[in-house]
Amino acid sequence: MNLNYEKASIELPASWKALTPVLAFAGVSCLIVGAFCFLFLAPSVEGDKTLAFRYLTHSYLANFIYILTFAIGALFFILIQFLTRAGWSSSIRRLAEIMMMMIPYLSVLFVPVLALLFVNSAELYEWNAKEAPNSVIAAKTKVFLFKEFFAIRSVLYFAIWTMIATWFFRISRAQDESGDTDLSLVRQKWAGPMIMLFALTLSFAAFDWVMSIDADWYSTIFGVYLFAGSMMAFFGMMVIISISLQNAGKMQKWITVEHFHDMGKFMFGFVMFWSYIAFSQLVLIWYANIPEETFWYDVRLKDNWQYLSYGLIAFHFAIPFLGLISRHVRRHRTGLLFWSIWILVAHWLDMTFLILPNAGPATTFPLIGHLFGGVGMLCIFAALFILRASGVPLVAMRDPRLPEAMKYANPIL
Amino acid sequence: MSEHKPRKSNEVKMPKAFGWMAEYADEQNLLVAARKVRDSGYTQTDAFTPFPVHGIDEALGIKPTILPFIVLCAGFTGLITALLMQWWTNGVDYKYIISGKPFGITPASIPVAFELTILFSAFTTFLGMIFLNKLPRFSNPVFTNPRFDRATDDRFFLYVNAADKYYNRESVKELLAGTHPDSLDEVLDDSTPSTLPRPIVLGALLLVLTGLIPAMIVLNMRASFSTLPRLHVFFDMDFQPKKKAQQTTTVFADGRSMRPQVKGTVGRGQLTEQDPFYLGYDPSKLSADDAFTNVKYVSANASQDPASKDPASTAVPATPAQTAPPQGAATPAPVLNLPWVDKLPASIVEEGNIEANMKLGKLKFETYCAACHGYGGFGDGLVHKRADALAQGYWLPPTSMHIDRVRAQPVGQIFHTITKGQGKMSSYASSLNPAERWAVVLYVKALQRSRNANIEDVPVDSRSALDNELNAEPTK
Numbered sequence: 027m028n029l030n031y032e033k034a035s036i037e038l039p040a041s042w043k044a045l046t047p048v049l050a051f052a053g054v055s056c057l058i059v060g061a062f063c064f065l066f067l068a069p070s071v072e073g074d075k076t077l078a079f080r081y082l083t084h085s086y087l088a089n090f091i092y093i094l095t096f097a098i099g100a101l102f103f104i105l106i107q108f109l110t111r112a113g114w115s116s117s118i119r120r121l122a123e124i125m126m127m128m129i130p131y132l133s134v135l136f137v138p139v140l141a142l143l144f145v146n147s148a149e150l151y152e153w154n155a156k157e158a159p160n161s162v163i164a165a166k167t168k169v170f171l172f173k174e175f176f177a178i179r180s181v182l183y184f185a186i187w188t189m190i191a192t193w194f195f196r197i198s199r200a201q202d203e204s205g206d207t208d209l210s211l212v213r214q215k216w217a218g219p220m221i222m223l224f225a226l227t228l229s230f231a232a233f234d235w236v237m238s239i240d241a242d243w244y245s246t247i248f249g250v251y252l253f254a255g256s257m258m259a260f261f262g263m264m265v266i267i268s269i270s271l272q273n274a275g276k277m278q279k280w281i282t283v284e285h286f287h288d289m290g291k292f293m294f295g296f297v298m299f300w301s302y303i304a305f306s307q308l309v310l311i312w313y314a315n316i317p318e319e320t321f322w323y324d325v326r327l328k329d330n331w332q333y334l335s336y337g338l339i340a341f342h343f344a345i346p347f348l349g350l351i352s353r354h355v356r357r358h359r360t361g362l363l364f365w366s367i368w369i370l371v372a373h374w375l376d377m378t379f380l381i382l383p384n385a386g387p388a389t390t391f392p393l394i395g396h397l398f399g400g401v402g403m404l405c406i407f408a409a410l411f412i413l414r415a416s417g418v419p420l421v422a423m424r425d426p427r428l429p430e431a432m433k434y435a436n437p438i439l
Numbered sequence: 440m441s442e443h444k445p446r447k448s449n450e451v452k453m454p455k456a457f458g459w460m461a462e463y464a465d466e467q468n469l470l471v472a473a474r475k476v477r478d479s480g481y482t483q484t485d486a487f488t489p490f491p492v493h494g495i496d497e498a499l500g501i502k503p504t505i506l507p508f509i510v511l512c513a514g515f516t517g518l519i520t521a522l523l524m525q526w527w528t529n530g531v532d533y534k535y536i537i538s539g540k541p542f543g544i545t546p547a548s549i550p551v552a553f554e555l556t557i558l559f560s561a562f563t564t565f566l567g568m569i570f571l572n573k574l575p576r577f578s579n580p581v582f583t584n585p586r587f588d589r590a591t592d593d594r595f596f597l598y599v600n601a602a603d604k605y606y607n608r609e610s611v612k613e614l615l616a617g618t619h620p621d622s623l624d625e626v627l628d629d630s631t632p633s634t635l636p637r638p639i640v641l642g643a644l645l646l647v648l649t650g651l652i653p654a655m656i657v658l659n660m661r662a663s664f665s666t667l668p669r670l671h672v673f674f675d676m677d678f679q680p681k682k683k684a685q686q687t688t689t690v691f692a693d694g695r696s697m698r699p700q701v702k703g704t705v706g707r708g709q710l711t712e713q714d715p716f717y718l719g720y721d722p723s724k725l726s727a728d729d730a731f732t733n734v735k736y737v738s739a740n741a742s743q744d745p746a747s748k749d750p751a752s753t754a755v756p757a758t759p760a761q762t763a764p765p766q767g768a769a770t771p772a773p774v775l776n777l778p779w780v781d782k783l784p785a786s787i788v789e790e791g792n793i794e795a796n797m798k799l800g801k802l803k804f805e806t807y808c809a810a811c812h813g814y815g816g817f818g819d820g821l822v823h824k825r826a827d828a829l830a831q832g833y834w835l836p837p838t839s840m841h842i843d844r845v846r847a848q849p850v851g852q853i854f855h856t857i858t859k860g861q862g863k864m865s866s867y868a869s870s871l872n873p874a875e876r877w878a879v880v881l882y883v884k885a886l887q888r889s890r891n892a893n894i895e896d897v898p899v900d901s902r903s904a905l906d907n908e909l910n911a912e913p914t915k
Contacts, residue, residue, distance in 0.1 A: 305549060312546045313538065351511070435493055 039274040049409035056402025063395030081392040083150040084385035089403040092377045099260025100125035108217035113430030117280040126191040133184040143173040153241040162242040183231045205424035243322045258296035259373035262366040290356030301343040329387030342372040455628040457580040458601040461620035469595040472618035473498035483603035487590040517559030521552040719854035724778035780851030800882030816840030
C-alpha cells in the first residue's frame with residue numbers, strides 16, 4: 027500500500043509551538059489566582075481561616091491527579107495495544123505515546139505534595155500528624171503510612187511508569203528510523219508483564235495518594251475506580267487533541283472517522299465501566315452499612331457536596347451514556363468533540379468528588395479557587411504536551427501495522 | 440378459460456428462476472462487481488464469501504439495520520420492568536424488612552435492573568436478528584447450484600435476486616457478465632421433489648406412536664382400579680426382619696420386643712437424672728405420689744377457681760412464700776413444689792472455690808441474665824426498658840430478684856428455674872453447664888443479700904470506709 031505522506035502533515039502546527047509560553051503563563055497565573063482564592067478571598071469573605079490551607083492542598087492534589095490520569099491512561103492504552111497486537115490504532119498511537127511520555131514531567135508537580143509531608147503538615151494526609159487521630163490510623167502509620175515509606179513508594183511509582191513509557195517510546199522512535207518489525211514484536215512480548223506491573227503500581231498509587239486522605243477508610247476496588255475514570259478521560263483527551271490537530275490542518279489523512287468511532291466506543295465503554303465500578307463500591311458499603319465504611323459517603327452527602335455526588339450519577343453516567351450510545355454520534359466529529367469535553371469536565375468533577383469533600387464544606391470561594399486550579403493545570407498539561415511533542419513525528423510512519431490502520435473500517439451494523 | 444384440462448404428470452415444466460449468481464476467484468473482483476451492481480440500482484443483492492470481507496456492506500449498499508434501536512427500546516423496557524417490579528413487590532404489595540433496608544427502589548435494586556436490561560436486550564437482539572433475517576429458513580434457492588458449495592471454501596459469489604424491482608433477466612445477465620465472473624448461472628428452483636420419502640414419514644409416525652405407549656400406560660393406571668396387591672420391587676426392603684416398638688416377639692418369655700432396663704445398669708444420660716447437683720431437687724425424697732403430681736406445673740388457670748386450693752402449695756409447707764401471689768401480676772404465676780436443695784453444693788462454696796465461682800457467677804449473670812433482669816437483678820434490664828418504651832401492652836416485666844417471693848426461694852429452685860426456664864424465660868441449660876448455673880445461683884443469692892444486709896455483715900475493718908462513703912455521698 028502506498029503510504030505517501032508529506033512530512034509537514036505529521037508535525038505539530040507552528041502556531042501551537044508559539045502558544046506554549048502563553049499556555050504556561052496562563053496555567054501558572056490560574057494556579058496563582060486559585061491559591062489567592064483559597065488563602066485570601068475564602069478566609070476574608072467566608073471567615074474560615076483554618077480551612078484555607080486545607081482547601082488549597084486538597085484542590086492541588088485533585089487537579090494534579092486529574093491531569094496525571096490522562097498520562098496514566100495513555101500508558102495503559104499503549105500497553106494494551108501491544109498486548110492485543112492491535113492494528114487499528116497504529117496511526118493514532120504516537121499521540122498516546124507522547125502523552126504517556128509526560129509522566130516524568132508531571133512527576134515534578136507531585137513534589138509539593140511530598141514537601142508538605144516533610145514539613146510535617148497533616149492538612150492533606152491526616153495520618154502525617156504527630157498524634158494519629160485514632161487507633162485505626164495509628165496502626166496503619168506504624169507499618170505503611172509514614173512519610174518516608176510513602177515518599178519511597180511515590181518515587182517508585184513514577185520511576186516504574188517512566189521506565190515503561192521511556193522504553194516503549196524509545197523503541198517506537200527507533201522504528202521510525204529503521205522500520206524493523208522486530209521492534210514491534212519485542213514490545214508485544216513485554217506488554218504483558220508491563221501491564222501487570224502497571225496494574226499493581228496504579229492500584230497502590232491510588233491507595234496512597236487519594237484513598238489515604240481518609241486513612242481509616244478503605245475500598246479495595248479504589249484503584250480500579252481511578253483507572254476506569256482515567257481511561258475514560260484519556261480517550262476524551264485523545265479525541266480533543268486529534269480534532270484540534272485536524273482543525274489545524276494536520277493528521278487529516280491519518281485519523282479517519284473509523285478511528286474517531288473507535289475512540290468514541292472506548293469512551294462509551296469506560297463511561298459504563300466507571301459506573302459499574304463506582305456502583306460496586308457504593309452498593310457493598312451501602313448494604314453492609316457499617317459506620318467505619320459509610321462515613322466516606324456521609325462526608326460526600328452533606329455540606330452541599332451532595333449536589334456534586336448525586337450530580338455525578340447524571341453527569342458521569344446517565345447523560346454521557348445516552349449521548350454516546352448512538353454510532354451516528356460517535357462517527358460525527360462535532361458530536362464526539364462535545365462529548366469528549368463533557369467527559370473531561372465529568373472526570374474533573376469526579377476527582378473533586380474523591381478529594382475535595384475531605385477539606386471541608388463546599389463553599390463559593392474554595393470552589394472558584396478549585397476551578398481556577400483545574401483550568402491552570404489543564405493549561406500546564408497542554409503546554410507540556412506541546413513541549414513533549416515538538417520535534418516528534420505525530421505518526422509512527424514505519425510501523426508495520428500502519429497499512430492495517432488505514433484500511434480499517436467498522437462494519438456497518 | 441373455463442375449460443378444464445387434466446394435468447399430465449409427465450409434463451415438462453420450466454423451474455422457477457430466482458435470479459443470477461456470479462462466481463469470482465477473489466474478494467477484489469467481488470467488491471468491484473458488487474459496486475457495479477449497486478451503482479446500477481439493484482438493492483436485492485447478496486454476497487457469499489468464505490470469510491468476512493471488509494467493505495462488502497458498503498459495496499453492496501446495505502443500509503444500517505434498525506436492530507440497535509429495537510434493542511435499545513427492549514433494554515429500557517427491561518430496566519423499567521425491573522424497577523417497577525421491585526418497587527411493587529417490596530415497596531407496595533409485600534413490605535418486608537430485609538437487613539433493615541428501606542422499602543421500594545434502593546441501590547440493591549440496581550443489579551436486578553441491570554440484569555433485566557441485559558436479559559431483555561439479549562433476547563431481543565437474538566430474536567430480532569432471527570426475525571429481520573427472515574429465519575428460520577430450511578433452504579435457499581442458491582443451494583441448488585453445486586458450485587455454490589465452494590462459497591464456504593475458496594470462492595466468492597454475488598447474487599442478484601429476481602425480486603428486485605428493477606430486475607430484468609437479460610439485462611442483469613449482461614451486467615454480471617460485464618464483471619468477468621468465473622461462472623454465471625441462473626438460480627433455479629430445486630427440481631427434486633419437495634415431499635418427504637414415504638419410508639421416512641412412516642418411520643417417524645411409528646416412532647411417535649411408540650413414544651406414546653408409556654404415557655398411555657400411566658394414564659390407564661391412574662384411571663383404573665385393581666384389587667391386586669401392590670407390586671413389591673424390593674421385597675427385602677419392604678419386609679425387613681426386624682422388630683419395631685410395641686410389637687410382640689417370641690424370642691423373650693414376656694413377649695415384649697422393647698426390652699426393660701437391665702437391673703444394676705445406668706443408661707447413657709441417666710446419671711444426671713438422679714443427682715441433686717444436676718436437678719436442684721433431691722429425687723429420692725419424692726414420694727410416689729409427689730412424683731406423679733408435683734412434677735407438673737400447676738396451671739395458672741386452675742388456681743383462678745377460688746374453691747380449689749392449690750394442692751401443690753400445701754404439699755410442701757417448707758416454702759410458704761411460694762403460695763403468695765406475685766406482686767402486680769393479675770394471675771398467680773405457676774407454682775412448682777419439689778423437695779428443693781436448700782444448700783449450695785459443697786463443690787461450689789468450698790474454701791478456695793467460692794471466690795472464683797462468685798466471679799464466674801457474676802460474669803455469667805451479666806452475660807445471660809442481666810439483659811432482662813438487669814445488672815442489679817431488679818428486673819430492669821435493657822430488654823425490659825426497650826419493651827416498656829414500646830408500650831405494646833402485653834409485656835410481662837422480668838421478675839425482680841429482690842421481691843419476697845424470690846428471696847424465699849431455696850437455691851435449688853433458682854437453679855431449676857435457670858435449667859428449665861419459667862414463664863417467658865427460656866431454659867439456659869444449653870448456655871450454662873450445671874456448675875455455671877450453680878455459680879449464677881451463688882451470685883444471685885449474694886445480690887439478694889446485698890439488698891438486705893445490715894452493718895454486721897460488713898467486715899469490721901471495712902465499716903469505717905463504708906461510713907466515709909455514705910457521708911461523702913450528699914456532697915457529691
